[in-house]
Amino acid sequence: MQVSVENTSALERRMTIGVPAERIETEVNKRLQQTARRAKVPGFRPGKVPMSVIRQRYEDSARQEALGDLIQATFYEAVVEQKLNPAGAPAVEPKVFEKGKDLEYIATFEVFPEFAVAGFESINVERLSAEVADADLDNMLEVLRKQNVRFEAVDRAAANEDQLNIDFIGKVDGEVFAGGSAQGTQLVLGSGRMIPGFEDGLVGAKAGEERVLNVIFPEDYQNLDLAGKAAEFTVKVNSVSAPTLPELNEAFFNQFGIKETGLEGFRAEVRKNMERELRQAIKTKVKNQVMDGLLAANPIEVPKALLENEVNRLRVQAVQQFGGNIKPDQLPAELFEEQAKRRVVLGLIVAEVVKANELKPDEARVREMIQEMASAYQEPEQVVAWYYKNDQQLNEVRSVVLEEQVVDTVLQKASVTDKAVSYEEAVKPAEAPQAD
Known part of the structure; x- marks a missing residue:
């Protein structure tokens, strides 16, 4: 077998492969012999069909x-011989056939980029620290109560946080528009569910009242x-209902699967x-x-095949x-290209850090992570056992742990600043980067 390789770009390779005719004929004859053992041809017993007849009938398909x-x-013999690492399937163009x-x-294909991860020292990390204060716990209990609010009908004007049952018809330029009408809709005033001005226009309304609201989309x-x-x-307005917060009692605790522990036990579970x-x-x-630091310090070209996948x-x-x-495939590719590129590049960088540092999942950390997740369930032991009986789920946890070990490896050389903050600031999601 003859092989030659041409670098047509940083990642694209054009490989010409020649296969001797003798090898081809050997493979064709092997298939014809297999066919002869099972072929059914009128006038001949199975397995007794002359090879000339088999070749006449089946050689074309056997050759293809x-x-x-x-x-x-x-192709795979050639990439092994040339020590290439394809990033996707090749496009094959026959020259002599x-x-x-x-x-x-x-065979034209892309290879994975070869690079060494660098720049750990240039990465700046602000590591937050916080505690759950009693005030934070009290706030969370109020949030839980509001999430389980009940509404009871009242005979008074509607106020913010009241729930209204309404029918409405919307018009633009005097014409009813699609999706602008509904009956029996439940709407909490102040929720921001409707367009600006709609909910404000219903404050003060009573059951049975009809109002005309002029708003702008x-x-x-x-x-x-x-x-x-x-x-x-x-x-x-069909009805007006006022919110009633549930009491912190056993009935409320039972909704969260916490029984016979009282208020202090419930607070302890919520704090946990x-x-x-x-x-x-x-x-x-x-x-x-x-990850942002690794991306900034290691700009690499992405194989098109990986990006498309x-x-x-x-x-x-x-x-x-x-x-x-x-x-x-009806969704425009450009909607996902930026996110896809980030994920592909990070995947390549993380894999290289794992390889360069010979990292393997720490099984003690794997068990610790599974136990942490299981602690949120009523029967944590059963959850832990389930993970260890499901290889796919277990390997997903191992992947997460391995990624954490990559982060730890980077932090050993990165510039890390510790900062004490409140619970609310610590758990607040980071702002997503703004697109142009």
Whole structure:
């Protein structure tokens, strides 16, 4: 087998491969002999068909099959011989594809970039520290109560935080527009669910009252046909209900699966969950800073094949998340290219850090992480056992732990500043970078 390689770009390789005719004929004959053992030809017993008849009937298909298999086999033989690491399937172009002659074809493909991860010392990380104070716990209990609020009908004018049951019809330029009407809708005033001015216009309304609201759709409204346009809504208020917060009692505690522990026991469980959330939030913010630093310090070219695969993966995830009657490939690729590139580059960088430092998942940390996740459930032992019986789930945890070990490796050389903050600041999600 003859192989020559041409570098057509930083990552693209054009490889010419020649396969001797003798190897091709050997593969063709092997397939014809296999066919002869099972072929059913009128006038002959199975296995007794003359090879001349077998060759006449089946040689073309056997040759096509042999050539396909040989191209696949010789391509991988060639990349091993040339010590290349393809980043995707090759595009194959035959040069000589004739019976009795050597097979010659060209395989064009991309390779993974070769690089050494650098710049750990240039990465700046602000590591937050915080505690769950009693005031934070009290605030969380109020949040839980509000999340479980009940509404009871009242005979008075509506105020913010009241829930209204309404019917409404919306018009633009005097015409009813699609999606602008509804009946029996439950709306909490002040929730910001409707466009600006709609909820404010219903403050003070009573059950049985009808109001006409004149509002303007925001300029950035998702329906471009309505964005920036004036609209008139005729709204009938069917009922007004006031919020009632539940008491912190056993019935309330039972909703969260916490029984017979009383208020102090419930507070202890909530505090435990808040502390777990706090640890994860701090860990995530440190990790994000490390990954941002690695990206900035290691600009690398991305193989198009990997980028396309990641874009397609993100398309599928978007369809699964948001549903709708749409196929993944109908979503524009440019919507996902920036995120896909970041994920691919980080994947390459993290893999290189793992390789360079010979990192392997710390099984003690794997068990600790599983136990941490399991502690949020009523039967944590069963959750731990489930993970260790499911290889796929267990390997996902191992991957997360390995990524944490990469972060730890970077932090040993990065510039780290510790900062004490409040619980609220520590758990607040980091602001996403603004797009141009």
